[in-house]
Amino acid sequence: MQQLTFCGLEISFDHRVLEPRPWTEAQSEWAAELLVDAPPGPVLELCAGVGHIGLGAVCESDRNLIMVDINPAARVLALENAALNGLDSQVEFRLNQMETALDADERFSLIVADPPWVRSADTSLFPEDPVRAIDGGDDGLDLARTCVDLFDLHLSPGGSGLLQIGTLAQAEAITAYAADRRSGSLSVVDSRAYERGVLILFVH
Numbered sequence: 001m002q003q004l005t006f007c008g009l010e011i012s013f014d015h016r017v018l019e020p021r022p023w024t025e026a027q028s029e030w031a032a033e034l035l036v037d038a039p040p041g042p043v044l045e046l047c048a049g050v051g052h053i054g055l056g057a058v059c060e061s062d063r064n065l066i067m068v069d070i071n072p073a074a075r076v077l078a079l080e081n082a083a084l085n086g087l088d089s090q091v092e093f094r095l096n097q098m099e100t101a102l103d104a105d106e107r108f109s110l111i112v113a114d115p116p117w118v119r120s121a122d123t124s125l126f127p128e129d130p131v132r133a134i135d136g137g138d139d140g141l142d143l144a145r146t147c148v149d150l151f152d153l154h155l156s157p158g159g160s161g162l163l164q165i166g167t168l169a170q171a172e173a174i175t176a177y178a179a180d181r182r183s184g185s186l187s188v189v190d191s192r193a194y195e196r197g198v199l200i201l202f203v204h
Ligand SMILES: C[S@@+](CC[C@H](N)C(=O)[O-])C[C@H]1O[C@@H](n2cnc3c(N)ncnc32)[C@H](O)[C@@H]1O
Pocket: 018, 019, 020, 021, 024, 046, 047, 048, 049, 050, 051, 053, 068, 069, 070, 071, 074, 096, 097, 098, 099, 114, 115, 116, 117, 132, 133, 134, 143
């Protein structure tokens, strides 16, 4: 078991999960800012891993946080991390594929998402990472598209979706995907590029 400090929280992880990346504090911090004026309701974290991004987003608020991930080890560690930081009463973990983890009528004030985004052909470049944590399909965007679909279905009116992706080219592709969706209720309003990834802000 290893530990690091993330947004002032003590976070445990091990070899069964992706190691938390320090730069992703930016996603938690942006999410926490959005929460100040977000509609009432809980926060959803898709592809939560050990939950540090979602915990960092809600730790200064009383918002409930629902985490979703398919990795049983992530569930154990995320719930330990919530407890270690006194946030367990705010947190629920759903061990499930995100595609089927939510009831049709569930709505969230904010959704943070950190899907795998490496192209399947390139996953061998990252031998230290669990393949299911990084494999995003042929173009790397299979799960990112699912996240956008879930933003559209499950954000409250006025709610925000904050998606992490790998590159500016992927950000352009996923922005085009969102624009092509027929519902017309989801828009990309901002993005921020970092050395190791890109954050895209959607509003509903
Ligand atoms: C890029 S990792 C991010 C994990 C964590 N947020 C972090 O920063 O370390 C992607 C996560 O998505 C999970 N995952 C992959 N496919 C999924 C699916 N269909 N539904 C839910 N979670 C999935 C993996 O288990 C992994 O924990």
